[in-house]
Amino acid sequence: MRQPYETLIFPYKKDLDGLKYAIFLRNDMKVWQGICGGGEDGETIIETAKRESFEEAGIEYTSNYIQLDTITTMPVVAITGKFSWGEDVFVVKEYCFGVDATDQEIKLSDEHPEYRWLPYEEAKKLLKWDSDRTALWELNERLKRDQ
Numbered sequence: 001m002r003q004p005y006e007t008l009i010f011p012y013k014k015d016l017d018g019l020k021y022a023i024f025l026r027n028d029m030k031v032w033q034g035i036c037g038g039g040e041d042g043e044t045i046i047e048t049a050k051r052e053s054f055e056e057a058g059i060e061y062t063s064n065y066i067q068l069d070t071i072t073t074m075p076v077v078a079i080t081g082k083f084s085w086g087e088d089v090f091v092v093k094e095y096c097f098g099v100d101a102t103d104q105e106i107k108l109s110d111e112h113p114e115y116r117w118l119p120y121e122e123a124k125k126l127l128k129w130d131s132d133r134t135a136l137w138e139l140n141e142r143l144k145r146d147q
Contacts, residue, residue: 003039004085006074006094007049008132010034010139011059011101013117019143021123021136022057022101024112031128034135036094038079049097057115058107059099068096068138072131096135098143 011022011034023032037052039045046065053059073091076083083089106115118126120140127133 001041002080002084003041003043003048004076004089004092005045005048006036006038006079006092007045007052007097008034008036008094008135009049009053009065009097009099010136011053011057011099011104011106012139012143013100013102014143015102018119019140020117020119021139022106022115022117023123023126024056024108025114027111027113029128032126033128033132034096038092045095046097049095049099053099056109056111057101059101059104063104064100066098066139066142068098068135068142070096070131070135070138072096072134074131094131096138098139 013020025032035053035056039048050061054061072094074094076089076092079092108115124133124136
């Protein structure tokens with residue numbers, strides 16, 4: 001059974017040109033975003049992030065994940081199209097992560113026809129939602145401090 005939360009994950013890598021972030025074009029809505037998806041029965045939030053990253057991009061479960069402070073909410077009907085968790089659940093939280101994919105090859109699922117590795121400023125311009133831009137900003141700031 002689907003759980004009442006979402007995850008958003010931005011893969012990143014460090015190369016000779018600096019930090020790059022993977023963003024993904026959604027098949028259904030034709031918008032750019034991070035990897036996203038909801039929890040399945042019994043999963044923790046980090047387990048959901050790892051499963052979604054593996055399913056949508058082939059990122060290994062053992063990769064290094066950073067849980068971000070960025071959390072957004074969205075209408076439940078925007079996620080499932082109905083009041084899936086009862087009439088009193090109006091919004092669900094979306095928990096955000098970064099994942100180090102420096103030495104990994106992205107393997108797209110059917111959900112995404114295309115992805116791009118981009119520097120922060122370029123990736124930010126393509127993202128559709130403010131909440132994605134906020135999460136990417138936080139991840140970028142955290143990673144800049146670690147360099």
